């Protein structure tokens with residue numbers, strides 16, 4: 001039986017102060033937690049509440065395996081219209097999508113839920129171009145009546161995409177901080193998640209209206225948030241189940257809560273493209289890519305144990321004399337039903353290659 005709720009709800013028990021969350025306001029939610037702690041599921045649940053309160057949803061940066069596409073099979077999507085946003089060289093065949101680099105504010109009238117997922121692009125570069133274009137359009141929205149809840153499943157991606165247009169990291173970071181600060185004026189609510197306690201998070205966290213704490217694993221809270229331990233026991237935070245969370249509002253109210261798993265949420269190892277009937281066709285010099293796919297398949301079938309897209313790239317260079325960048329390998333992997341997954345090996349985080357649906 002598929003677990004989860006078609007109308008996922010949440011509860012909160014305030015332990016210090018209290019606040020009614022208004023899901024029609026352009027607030028910033030920032031979700032911090034280790035891998036698999038239920039961050040994405042939480043963002044989907046509150047996304048659902050934004051939708052119910054008259055907002056639109058833009059699911060922008062999903063994981064590489066297209067997690068955001070799961071909205072299509074939600075009961076919610078039967079009541080609301082969904083539109084896919086895709087890359088230049090991608091044909092969605094049965095689905096009529098919007099090309100990301102051509103996205104205009106007028107397009108917002110076409111649906112309630114917009115999904116831009118990695119498998120709908122030929123490369124990460126294309127995805128970043130598209131996201132940057134959408135961002136620039138949305139942040140120039142001077143007049144709005146419908147707020148948009150933007151889901152960004154890995155906050156660091158936002159910075160990487162801005163580095164692409166600004167060329168240097170400090171400038172991109174300054175601009176991004178400015179954009180987030182100004183987001184409410186353009187009617188943009190944001191739901192960000194992160195596993196990392198990197199410097200970008202500190203600046204972004206300062207702008208959040210709601211800090212959501214999931215299971216933080218062995219590393220615990222970053223230093224600037226250690227004051228939270230005076231209210232929430234560190235042990236409790238370390239033992240959270242995926243349906244549990246702590247909440248800190250920008251006014252300092254704090255609470256503990258539980259939420260339902262949305263029924264549509266993508267399960268681990270699930271081939272979501274197939275499940276929702278999206279079959280993108282990639283046009284990138286078909287002949288060349290067929291050959292590259294052949295090489296990638298050969299490596300996947302020959303290597304054993306844990307290996308990464310960089311290992312595949314090195315192997316192809318050494319054995320075939322052909323250079324395929326690790327990002328390119330990532331794209332070809334998807335086309336032969338493989339994906340990458342973060343794994344901790346000897347205490348080091350690595351993106352290892354896995355067969356979709358395999359163990």
Ligand SMILES: Nc1ncnc2c1ncn2[C@@H]1O[C@H](COP(=O)(O)OP(=O)(O)OP(=O)(O)O)[C@@H](O)[C@H]1O
Pocket residue numbers: 033034035036037038039040041042063195242243244259260261262266267268
């Ligand atoms: N509210 C919930 N109730 C029960 N189980 C849940 C709930 N939320 C999440 N889970 C379980 O935890 C799993 C991981 O959730 P989710 O994908 O949201 O984690 P994540 O923190 O986003 O992971 P990642 O860091 O890999 O992106 C889900 O597939 C589901 O099995």
Ligand SMILES: [Mg+2]
Pocket residue numbers: 039040041063153
């Ligand atoms: Mg996630």
